[in-house]
Amino acid sequence: MKLIAQKEAQDFVQTGAKEFRYNREFRLTPGAKDVFTEAGVKLVFDEGAPAPAAPAAAGSPAAVAAGSTDDDKLWRSPETANLKAQICEMGRRMWIREYCDGNGGNISCRLGPDRFLCTPTGVSKGFMTPDMLCMVDGNGKQLAGTWKRTSEFMSHAAIYKSTPDAFSVAHAHPCYAGAFAVKGIQPPPRLIPELEVFVGTIAYAPYMHPGSPEMADEIFKRAPQHQSIIMGNHGVITWGKSVEDAYFKMEITDSYCRTIIHAQSLPGGVAIPAEGMSELLKLKQGIGLPDDRYDLKPAQLAEVDPWAEVCGQHGCSSPVNAWNPQSATETAPAELEALVKKLTEEILKNLSK
Ligand SMILES: [Zn+2]
Structure with a gap:
């Protein structure tokens, strides 16, 4: 109020x-x-x-124009106008893909040393206009814009602080990755090349109050090696080298989680072999993206059984591989044969008495 x-x-x-x-x-x-x-x-x-x-009263942190001449120039520059438009467009895509519910989600990008553009709080990310965006410094202090900045900016700031390569950050509450967030499961690797190359291991950060310094600490630790982080009981935060790139990481993360969830209703399960993983990581290193597995040997890359990870460790009563139609047809005749043999022996034994 x-x-x-x-x-x-x-x-x-x-x-x-x-x-x-x-x-x-x-x-x-x-x-x-x-x-x-x-x-x-x-x-x-x-x-x-x-x-x-409402336009903020003069002198309040959200006053229309930026305080210093340099900030004012930056705020009104064509480059900033372009980035504002990009953020609005990515917000629209996030909303269309159902990644943000209500007023949830937020996007930001770098503007200059210790200057960032970010989305406002309290507005659907699907219907933003460039005039709603805010300029803040690394401590979250609002320097320009008539709308109040997102309350979760400090999680973004943690990424900018720990990861110089991060140009833009996106945060949303997509449902499929959200399913992993509420189950406390880190999505396993070795399933789809798109994720291995363009996102890498999706990290998992335990629940902390949204926007709190504790949440920022958890993000800070993981961001240099992970472009996508699932925040326990909350959502996903991703970073990229452009505004669209940060959004792409969100899209790939949620698609991946969605595939895993659908796949769990099917029997069996395969994974990318060791050599395949090595090749993908070599390709990724060539592109210059971070990954925490570059030092691992092929055999180590294949140590993770993705299906056991998803289904085995969190109270799932039926391991994914338990029902295998192929092995079922193989074992059935063998059992039958043993039974026939045993019965024949019994009959022969009785006959010979
Ligand atoms: Zn959130």
Whole structure:
């Protein structure tokens, strides 16, 4: 709840804006209403608008223009405008792919040394416009933009701090990767080349309060070697070398998890052989992407049985390989043969008596 009193209203009037949009998150004092009326500022109640939808009062952290000239220049540059458009487009894709529910998810990218562009809080990522984005520093202090920055920016900042290669970060709550997040299972490797090369091992970070310094610490540790991290009981955070690349990691991660979940309803299970894994990792190293397995020998790469990982260790009553139609038809005649042999022996024994 944000209280708009006479003082806040006067500050707002000074920005020159002629419309004050608010919703039930705002409480306007009668004095504030008088100030708006006298100044000819129209009050617009917009229920769908999130809490910070109204232009921020001058002097508040979310004031429209950036404080310093350099920041203002950066904020209004064509490069920033281009990145804002890219972030809105990736938000639209995340929403279309059902990766973000309600107002969930957030995207950011680097703008310059200690300057970042990020999405606002309280808005569907599928319907953002460039004017909604925010500029912040590495400590999350908002420097420009009329909307309040995402509350989860510090998880993004942790990646920028620990991983100089990260240009952009995306966070969402996609359902298939989310299934792994709520089961506390790290998706196993060795199943699909696309993931091995373009994402690598998906890391798993235990649950910490969203946006907290503890969450940031967990992300900080894992980001240099993992471009995709499942956050326990929460969602996924990915980084990339461009805004679209960060989004791609999200898409590949969720697709991979979706395939595993569907595959579990089928019998059997195979994995990429050791040599295949070595080849994929060589290819990946050539592209210059990070991976924590470059030092492993082929045999070590094949040590993980992906299907045992998914089904074996978390109370699954039927190991995936338990039902194998091929071996079932092979063993059945053998058992039958043994039975026939045993019966024949019995009969012969009885006959000879
Ligand atoms: Zn989240």
